[in-house]
Amino acid sequence: MNPAFSVIFLTTLIGAGQGLFIATVVGAPYLHQSGSGSFPVVASLVVFTLLVAGLIASFFHLGRPERAWRAATKWRTSWLSREVIVLPMAMLVSLVYAWIHWQDMGSQGSTQWIGWIGVAIMVLLFLCTSMIYACIKFLQEWASAVTVINFTLLGITSGLLLASGLAFLLGEPVAIEFLLVGMIVTATSMMTKLFAFYRNSRIKAHSNIQTAIGIKHRHITQRSMGMTGGSFNTRAFFHHCSEKLMANMRGIVLTLVFIVPLFLLAISVQLSQPILVWIAFIVQFLGLLAERWLFFAQANHPQNLYYQTVG
Amino acid sequence: MSKQLALVIDLNVCVGCHACVTSCKEWNTSGSAGSMPDERPYDSDPTGTFFNRVQTYEVGQYPNCETVHFPKSCLHCEDPPCVPVCPTGASYKREEDGIVLVDYDKCIGCEYCSWACPYGAREIDSQQKVMKKCTLCVDRIYDEKLPEMERKPACVLACPTSARLFGDIHDPDSTVSQAIREEGGYQLMPEWGTSPANHYLPRRKTRITIHEDELVREDNPLHKEDVYPTGPVKQTTLDDVTSW
Secondary structure (H helix, E strand, O other), rough: OOOOOOHHHHHHHHHHHHHHHHHHHHHHOOOOOOOOOOHHHHHHHHHHHHHHHHHHHHHHHOHHHHHOOOHHOOOOOOOHHHHHHHHHHHHHHHHHHHHHHHHHOOOOOHHHHHHHHHHHHHHHHHHHHHHHHHOOOOOOOOOOOOHHHHHHHHHHHHHHHHHHHHHHHHOOOHHHHHHHHHHHHHHHHHHHHHHHHHHHHHOOOOOOOHHHHHOOOOOEEEEEOOOOOOOHHHHOOOOOOOOHHHHEEEEEEEEEHHHHHHHHHHHHHHHHHHHHHHHHHHHHHHHHHHHHHHHHHHHOOOHHHHHOOOO | OOOOOEEEEEOOOOOOHHHHHHHHHHHHOOOOOOOEEOOOOOOOOEEOOOEEEEEEEEEEEOEEEEEEEEEEOOOOOOOHHHHHOOOOEEEEOOOOOOOOOOOOOOOOOOOHHHOOOOOOOOEOOOOOOOOOOOOOOOOOOOOOOOHHHHOOOHHHHHHOOOOOEEEEEOOOOHEEEEEEEOOOEEEOOHHHOOOOOOOEEEOOOOOOOOHHHHHHHHHHHHHHHHOOOOOOOOOHHHHHHOOO
């Protein structure tokens, strides 16, 4: 597949937002009693900003953005439609959570249940976003529960690092817990990502040129794809990058998303340097952009079997 | 059972002339699906939206090889994976005749349906920014202003070798059903369970077996009576005696 940058930004931005919201709600009981109490408000507003930024990015993917509202109609069958419904719900709940904590500032209110509803919505949104890809059964690199697990874990990882950075900024001691949990989730998602790489390297394609044109012969060569200048089929489904870059991308992803952030976080624990947490978050976010790019690029669409030679 | 209109394409007959491609483009760019843009048609990098393409494959290795021309358009699957993924309902399958269509007024151009089609049958219109695909000439096959002969998809009418058959594959007596049944019609990528309505007829070898006794007449009366023609007899001809 040819990676669509609008979708790359959509999934990484809202992933970080969802992760941050989950971290905020789960971490709320551990906030320092004497703290300013502004952390949940600030964090939820950052969540809202990230979700809005993701939504804006997604509009660049549409040919007819003015009709986007129609996308909420087919939620019975389409995961994309479900995402379109759940994303505004997630925005709303982040605003409501911020508002409640603004009203309730300083006291540990009975507002936590709103937070948990929000967590459920965020998890649902992870499911909707990832199932958009995982439900296409002939895109074998995507059609797996691993896709759902990775979208969810990577989003939570990114959100935890952001939560830690924000908590350090606001002087909340819970920042160190966010940081430690963030390291654990980063390490866990590294395992699942490695498993995804392993799984994808062993995929045996169900479709081949024989089933594509229905001729049972060992030697079939395409001589013409029916056009000389390319078409939507040659632009949208091929990444047009070298095998060398593709091979290197795995290393880049593993380094930026997992190894460098883990290293920086470990140092920041040792030296208590909050700035390193922010650097880790930014490096990891750049890595996540690369990870999502690779997620698209490594998916082999069966239609590519029909477009192997210009002729 | 409801109707399922479809094309049956005979790979044994297709000569790869692209007449179906051009007539499809001509009809549909001026019809309800139009226009179908061509970008930079006379430059070095031309591109455009087509509903139908003819590809060419070489099967086997030289010199034991055959050229197979392979027309490819939307297969109007009986279980189309592109339809349920559409978030707006723009992509739909008609109950009455099984044609898979796109409502160009509802499509938001998200391209998700094209990801969900294993055959690459859909192309985005780069100017209208909506997804387009073969309509089986739905604006033509029911048009009563046309003579009944012409109420067929443009590609079917254009084919000079009649490699394209059109009809209802749910009707067991239709030409297409008979062709599928008797000529070994098959579907593309059956492994995904999409059950494409369009079928392809395979290459067929036309051979007859002739035995020795069919070439030499066993009951030849000359043979029986043992009287054979003796060949030219040496005698004077008119040429020998005249002098012109």
